[in-house]
Amino acid sequence: MIKFLDLQKINLAYQQEIEEKLLHTFRSGWYLLGNEVKNFEDNLTRYIGSKYAIGVANGLDALRLILRAYIELGIMQKGDEIIVPANTYIASVLAISDNGLVPVLVEPDLNNYNIDITKIEDKISPKTKGIMIVHLYGRIIFSDDLKNIAAKHNLKIIEDNAQAIGAEWKGIRSGNLGDAAGFSFYPGKNLGALGDGGAVTTSDDELAKTIRALANYGSNQKYINIYQGLNSRLDELQAAVLDVKLKYIDTDNDRRREIAERYVLEVKNPNIILPELLDNGKEHVWHLFVIRTSEREKLQNYLTENGVQTLIHYPIPPHKQGAYREMNELHFPITDKIHSEVLSLPISPVMSNEEVLKVINVLNSAQS
Ligand SMILES: *Cc1c(COP(=O)(O)O)cnc(C)c1O
Numbered sequence: 001m002i003k004f005l006d007l008q009k010i011n012l013a014y015q016q017e018i019e020e021k022l023l024h025t026f027r028s029g030w031y032l033l034g035n036e037v038k039n040f041e042d043n044l045t046r047y048i049g050s051k052y053a054i055g056v057a058n059g060l061d062a063l064r065l066i067l068r069a070y071i072e073l074g075i076m077q078k079g080d081e082i083i084v085p086a087n088t089y090i091a092s093v094l095a096i097s098d099n100g101l102v103p104v105l106v107e108p109d110l111n112n113y114n115i116d117i118t119k120i121e122d123k124i125s126p127k128t129k130g131i132m133i134v135h136l137y138g139r140i141i142f143s144d145d146l147k148n149i150a151a152k153h154n155l156k157i158i159e160d161n162a163q164a165i166g167a168e169w170k171g172i173r174s175g176n177l178g179d180a181a182g183f184s185f186y187p188g189k190n191l192g193a194l195g196d197g198g199a200v201t202t203s204d205d206e207l208a209k210t211i212r213a214l215a216n217y218g219s220n221q222k223y224i225n226i227y228q229g230l231n232s233r234l235d236e237l238q239a240a241v242l243d244v245k246l247k248y249i250d251t252d253n254d255r256r257r258e259i260a261e262r263y264v265l266e267v268k269n270p271n272i273i274l275p276e277l278l279d280n281g282k283e284h285v286w287h288l289f290v291i292r293t294s295e296r297e298k299l300q301n302y303l304t305e306n307g308v309q310t311l312i313h314y315p316i317p318p319h320k321q322g323a324y325r326e327m328n329e330l331h332f333p334i335t336d337k338i339h340s341e342v343l344s345l346p347i348s349p350v351m352s353n354e355e356v357l358k359v360i361n362v363l364n365s366a367q368s
Pocket residue numbers: 058059060061088089091092134160162163183184185186196197198
């Protein structure tokens with residue numbers, strides 16, 4: 001069986017270095033807010049090109065903290081609206097509503113599954129304060145038009161960069177395109193920890209200071225609390241692992257690109273819609289390789305029977321979830337179509353060429 005994602009193999013690729021770092025951290029007796037987090041933050045800052053990186057507990061917290069900090073700074077207030085793609089993982093939307101802000105959903109472009117930038121301006125109201133872009137599946141969504149819309153309406157651009165670490169647009173890394181970005185180091189992400197982890201990157205001095213305090217009980221100085229904060233920190237142990245893996249993220253992403261290119265060029269099945277290969281391959285890090293088919297269940301079963309594990313990202317869109325009953329009647333036909341047709345193939349830096357070929361052959365022999 002070709003696993004959708006072989007996490008054991010992914011981490012064992014760096015076994016010796018990771019074990020040494022873990023042992024070192026374990027023996028150091030210092031487990032929170034120490035050198036490992038500091039080193040990782042410095043290296044992530046350098047890698048992304050931002051002025052700051054702040055380790056936090058997970059990707060959802062990273063996004064929550066960015067918006068909460070804008071509220072504390074008086075740039076946003078409860079009831080304000082944030083534009084967000086209708087086609088995303090629910091965490092993007094949760095970060096907004098959790099802060100008492102109102103998510104305003106925008107349809108995706110069927111060709112790239114990301115927010116349709118041409119549909120954003122129609123949704124802007126006097127209450128709109130930000131646009132959360134999500135580089136879904138690892139593909140950057142950004143343009144000069146988007147920048148101009150944000151500038152014209154005085155909106156913050158927040159990047160949900162959970163899926164696209166390492167991607168670049170015109171030489172700028174994702175996470176450094178907007179005003180602030182949230183990263184997830186959930187084990188299955190391109191840069192994955194051995195548990196939960198996340199980070200915020202930004203070049204905004206005030207925002208960085210506020211987020212650092214908010215994530216540490218609202219304290220900017222021991223036992224001095226200026227905000228009603230939360231506890232959302234990146235562990236030293238996780239930072240130690242992430243610091244090892246960050247060194248290899250470009251190599252890992254390049255391997256993902258090789259596999260994606262083979263899938264796109266070699267899968268020849270008229271019932272399968274493949275993702276676009278970009279002229280500038282750097283804009284995509286292929287966190288997920290997502291195909292579409294109108295007969296998804298049949299194809300998924302066939303793949304399973306032939307030893308290829310697949311997953312669906314995602315089966316139910318946020319606006320159709322019980323968590324957002326107030327949005328259940330909203331109409332997002334492109335989002336609904338995507339959710340009913342997508343299927344994610346195995347892709348990871350540790351897949352062998354034989355495995356890639358097997359996936360291609362099984363797809364080419366499928367009748368649906
Ligand atoms: C994984 C993910 C998140 C949340 O990250 P966690 O670390 O799991 O909290 C947010 N947004 C997107 C698009 C994601 O894929």
